[in-house]
Amino acid sequence: MFPKKSVILFVAGWMLLALVALPAHASAASSLDPSTVAIDTFPVFENQVSVRQAHIAWLAAKEEAGMQATIAYIASVNGSTTTLAIILGNFRQSQAALGTADTHAALDTVQQDFRRITLAFREESAARIKTLHGNPAVLPPSVQSAVTASVRVRSLEDQYWQTRTTSELAAFDLRAEQAQTLLAALRSNDYEITAAQEKLTEISTMRNALATALNSRDDTGIEQAHKKIHNASLGFVQAVRLIRLDASQDTNLRQTIEQGSAVMTRAGRINTELKSRGLGISAPAQFVSTGTAQLAAAAAQLDNGKPEDARATLLQFRSTVQSLRDAYRSVLVKEDLPRTTAQEILSVAQSLDITAARMLAL
Incomplete structure (x- = not known):
């Protein structure tokens, strides 16, 4: 029987970097009170809509290339591809909808459509091959070859990594800047910030490793960088909590x-x-x-x-x-x-x- 393989449409969840949430009034040094500073963990590497949208677009393009290769194979053995072509058309409509999905809720809906359509295509193609007594072992290499050769797939892959790299590094810089602003305000109010500053400096030096991993598209390196930043940031949170306790x-x-x-x-x-x-x-x-x-x-x-x-x-x-x-x-x-x-x-x-x-x- 034709092996059941479906595309996995997902967006990886980013590691959380624990930093201090800078209150709106923190820039007013004269009124800063660490006992009122809210400390919590929140995502620096946020699953932003733009990153998630680019990732889904790339994966969907790979799936589309695989669908086209599957239809071509079935047609080559004189199989009917009418239903498969209709399903592919529905898939492309969802791809068009992806371009206007500007919220996580909208992206969830598009993903659900992709999964539903992909399942229908998989079941229909398996039925066609079984009816034709085709060789299912021939199809996976053809699909992989089509995906590898697709200029559109490579373009969307580049776009995804560029969007992700820009987004993650910008988020990192923003959180680090907010944390530094908070420490400066605490220092101006005569609070001892040495331990917290050392931790923030340690976190800041980890940016290069993260940037290198992102630019080289090294998933393992990215995960390691996230973990190191996360672990160091827990120390930063603890240092600021101690300031709050002292305050x-x-x-x-x-x-x-x-x-x-x-x-x-x-x-x-x-x-x-x-x-x-x-x-x-x-x-x-x-x-x-x-x-x-x-x-x-x-x-x-x-x-x-x-x-x-x-x-x-x-x-x-x-x-x-x-x-x-x-x-x-x-x-x-x-x-x-x-x-x-x-x-x-x-x-x-x-x-x-x-x-x-x-x-x-x-």
Whole structure:
């Protein structure tokens, strides 16, 4: 029986290069916050419509050449080719539709048509050869010879590789440029980017190997280049994630300092009012002074790139906050205060309690 062979119409899925998705506002260095940077893997070697369209056109041309060779063989042994010619005409109509398929959905439809028509041609040609008692072993070499000799097939093959090479290298350059822009913005905001920059530089040096493999149409070399770029880019993603983690920790510490400063300011106002009433406030005043100094020290340590020192200082500040809270509670118990003043002291004491509780997460 005639061997069943059908064209495989597909487009290879590209390797994914994991890089950083540059947010729209990242060019504004003054507002960049790594804790809000979206990090994900996404395809640099995208299965773009133009590349996929060129690939399908090339494969379809090979199939068309094979169909013509099959019809010629069956005609040479006096077989009927009327139905095969009609099927070939349908195939060519789908080829024409391919030229206007400008979305992946449209290309999917064309591919489905190609597969359906190819199957019909295969079944009809097998039936014709079986009826004629032809030699099926003769056909494959004839088909291969026709494909090899086709000027159109070679032209579409060249067009596919040119489109793919241009597309992949342009996508690579774009992603690398976006990543470099992000790192520059992070650096301008005083974030440490050395590890991420080293990884991006490593990835950039891999472009030559990718370009060489594409230009030589070396599928194995292309796959190897994709894998190397992908693996290196995972390291880049991790490096930027660490920047984001550091930025998140930095943000938490700064928020703690801001919250602490706000509650110290309220405590200072209460102390001023208590002093105006002739009440002894030496303990609360000392705690406010100590706490304010601790916050200033933590802020300086953070500015100098010493988050662990800042965290340790803030833990000392937490003890000061608790002592100040207890001092205010003592004032409430011992002193006969106007209701509004007592309520304000109670409110500050509660704020101090909340601040101390939140700092447990440091």
